[in-house]
Amino acid sequence: MRNIVKLMMVLIACTLLSLLAGCSDQRDKQQQQQDEQQQEATPIEHISASDKQNEEIQAVLHHMSIDEKIGQLILMGVEGPQLDAKAKAFVAEQRVGGIILFKRNFDNVTQSLQLINALKEANIQGSTPLLIGVDEEGGRVTRLPQELVKTPTNRYIGNVAGGEFSFDIGELLGDKLHAFGLNMDFAPVLDVDSNPNNPVIGDRSYGANPQIVSAAGISQAEGMKSRHVIPVVKHFPGHGDTSVDSHIDLPVITHDKKRLDEIELLPFKQAIESGIDAVMVGHLIVQAYDPSTPASMSKPIIQELLRDQLHFDGVVITDDLIMGAVQKNYSIGEAALQTIQAGGDILLIGHGYEPVQQVLTALKNAVTSGELTEERINQSVERILKLKMTYELDDTQRDNIDVDELNRQTKELLEKMKTSEG
Template identity: 35%
Template sequence: MSPLAPPSSAMEIGGLFMVGLPGQQLDQSTRELIQRDRVNDFILFKRNVGGTEQLGQLGADLARTCREAGLPPPLIAIDQEGGTVARLPPPFTQFADARVLAEGPEPEAALVDYARTCAAELLAVGINMNLAPVLDLCPAGQGFYMERRVLGDDPATVARLGCLVIKTMQEAGLAACAKHFPGLGSARLDPHQTLPTLRREREELERLDLPPFQAAADLGVAAIMTSHTIYPALDSERPATLSPSILEQLLRRQMGYRGVIVTDDLEMGAIENHQAVEEAALAALLAGADQLLICHDHQKVRRAKERLRQALATGQLAPARLAGSLARIGRLRQKFTGKAC
């Protein structure tokens, strides 16, 4: 057994997590995650939103509590895709689904307006990361559940329009996140409930699904979110979120992506129906993910942090692997909050 990791390394583990909050105010459990567990990245949902003043106060409270705990400014994220997936009610601007905008008479103008408006409205209430755009390809009229959330089914069009959204948001100071790598649009099952399998040949994946993500990686998208889906042509056993073949070999080495890899929610049925969240968190990190998304149960966050601490202490998780992920998250933080880890 390897000697225990230095205390400083163990203390930094909380910096890998992005977690949800239960309500509209900073609650005691979240406060303890910040103060005791050193967690300082958060994701917001409809349950956290009561209005612009309340939301701004929540963001300010999170930032202040992180600062008082000696932590850098938090990344505060939300899924504000528009249409089907939009967490913010009026008076925040309400947009149609991405596909409607992309297939309208002036798609570029509509999507630039969406991206600029999102950036202005989110940053005004302390949200500095939008988990958008969706870069999956999905044909229309065939019953796929992602149909309305995508920018189309042509890889060149999705790449062009997706990069336009990313560029516009990030130039305005809002981090973007391309999802769901390596492509979820042709899955018929919803990974929130069950584990899908997408049976495309590797050539088909490389020709259709990967080009939008390659374009986003080349552009410098702040983050790419993983898909809880099995792609037998890439890994016959593990979903992308847990697959070194997909995250480390394909996304990092072959495609050259240097930004943050964030998991989709590890509490989704596609993952949690098959293993405990803490085991999935370790597997995702070892596969190449950086930021571990746990959206609901704070006890699962704590168990996952403890599992990673044990893995670090026994040598199952190398300190260099932890340091690499923290460095990537730190660079994202520095760019979009102005301060590094």
């Protein structure tokens, strides 16, 4: 009898152990399944973040009038060192979405800060922050006040250690612009310096080797992006081998597609692959793609080449429409409408207030007549809003700028570059 009892106890114990082991195995399987489900869910979080941004964009877009949407397509110049009534009205009332500042707008650091703050104040009722940009390339193309030590030319940057310091230059430019409350730089230049007689590019290019131009330009752009400053690469599809200055007249490029692909287009292709968010298109005829229309307003170049073939889905900005290449051949309203119809997003009008009004009127009339649809305008506004949100732009005003610190950083970097020359 005792043996039977013992045997039964052993059997019960074994059964309990088996059940416990089974529960443990079940718990392990459940935990494994949960871990696998969590790993599978991780990409959904990224999708949700993208969806959230898109929801925000659609919410802003929904509350915009057609006039506000058209205003987002304009990036205009201001005439002097102070914000005048006309410029203020364009921002506060017509909801112009962006401003470009030139040397004429920067007398000194204090005045410059006041002007930029005044622009932001004018936009206080705006649906979205202003884009406020400059051509701060370094070398001979610099806009910031003279109190700041300039950065060197791109040619120098490209020549020193194969462009090794280009990221540092980008960071520095980003720090300078961010200190003023600026958020966009029409740089870096990705034109390949393949024509020694080029009257407009020259030392603005990193050099004659497209790989160096590409690597240095992309690295400099990354430096700017790290400081929440939007780099705008230029001048697509390549202004390096021209003998005419587009500020004066319309250059013509006669190279075939193979040559363009290997030289002019290569830096832009690689910049797009690296994730660049904004491209400036130049006023030049590129016969291999469009024998009659400037690239800046050409559908074969903007839509078919840049967007469809090179897969660029960011913001396309024209070079300044107040240039001889455009003015000698088109009315500004005609040029603006053709640019948007071709797939462009932002119209840069750097000089004069009357041309800004002419463009706004031309676009509004085109919508009324049916030449331009609100759907097409929405596509551009969505890209612009996405750009502003991605870089976390706001209209926060700056109180002061530590010029000494910025100059210390610049001098220190210049000294490192000089040492590396040897």
